[in-house]
Amino acid sequence: TGGHTTEILRLLSCLSESYSPRHYVLADSDKMSEAKIRSFEQKKAETFSKSQFTLDRIPRSREVRQSWISSVVTTLYSILYSLPLTYKRKPDLILCNGPGTCVPICVSAFLLGLLRIKRTIIVYVESICRVETLSLSGKILYYFSDYFIVQWPDLKKRYPKSVYLGRVV
Numbered sequence: 001t002g003g004h005t006t007e008i009l010r011l012l013s014c015l016s017e018s019y020s021p022r023h024y025v026l027a028d029s030d031k032m033s034e035a036k037i038r039s040f041e042q043k044k045a046e047t048f049s050k051s052q053f054t055l056d057r058i059p060r061s062r063e064v065r066q067s068w069i070s071s072v073v074t075t076l077y078s079i080l081y082s083l084p085l086t087y088k089r090k091p092d093l094i095l096c097n098g099p100g101t102c103v104p105i106c107v108s109a110f111l112l113g114l115l116r117i118k119r120t121i122i123v124y125v126e127s128i129c130r131v132e133t134l135s136l137s138g139k140i141l142y143y144f145s146d147y148f149i150v151q152w153p154d155l156k157k158r159y160p161k162s163v164y165l166g167r168v169v
Contacts (some may be wrong), residue, residue, distance in 0.1 A: 004099045007032040007127060009040045011095065011168065021052035023089050025082075027060035027101045038064045056089075058082050062136075063099040078104040084109065099127045099135050110144045125149045126169060134159065 001008045012022070022041075026033050034055060045051045061078040062071040070074035078101075094109055097104035102124075109120040124145040131152050134142065142148055148162045156164035 001088070003129070004097055005036050006008065007125075008097045009013045009036060011097070011125060012040070017048045017051065019093070020165075022050075023054045023056065023091060024127065025056050025058055025101060025105050027099070028057040029060050029116070030101075048061075048162075055084055058085065058101060058104060061104050063167065075104060079107050082108040085115065086112055086120075091120050093121045093123065095123050095125070096137075096141070098127045098130075098135050100137055103137050103140055106141055106144050115155070123147045123149065126151065126162075128167060130143075130155065 001163065012019075024033075024037050026037075037053075037055065041051065041053050049081070058081050059078045061075040063074075066074070082104040086105060090112075091109065094106055094135065096103075106122050107121060107123070109118075113119045122141070122145045124138065124141045124147070126134060126149065128151045129154065130150075132154055134155065138148075142159060142161065148166065150156055150159065150162045150164050151167050153164055156162050
């Protein structure tokens with residue numbers, strides 16, 4: 001919600017129309033992001049008449065201030081909920097940037113790849129506000145992503161698999 005949505009939409013604004021259709025996945029309790037996405041896509045449709053997108057919702061994997069123990073349960077539930085959605089959409093690429101909602105989708109896509117159903121490229125972009133340490137989503141997806149992009153040189157030093165591109169949002 002909010003900042004993560006703004007960052008991902010900035011990234012998407014730089015991509016060509018060949019990245020279409022776009023499938024957005026939101027937490028079921030996220031109301032703010034839907035309006036931002038619809039506004040972004042409406043502007044995109046003015047330039048590209050064949051612009052296509054969908055919005056899907058999944059249960060939030062972790063609420064702010066939720067205990068770690070209960071977060072495991074809600075995240076597993078969200079992963080189970082995400083599997084049929086990921087199977088249905090069969091994305092070629094997942095571009096994500098940090099909210100907990102991306103973890104179940106990426107894990108689902110990773111599992112579909114392990115089962116040889118569909119290989120999906122996972123690109124994770126750590127938030128610009130993460131200067132010295134990774135977010136919880138980043139700490140998890142560091143091991144699942146094909147490309148792990150950081151926006152600060154200190155993070156590149158601490159996480160050698162990462163790719164430092166400077167500021168991308």
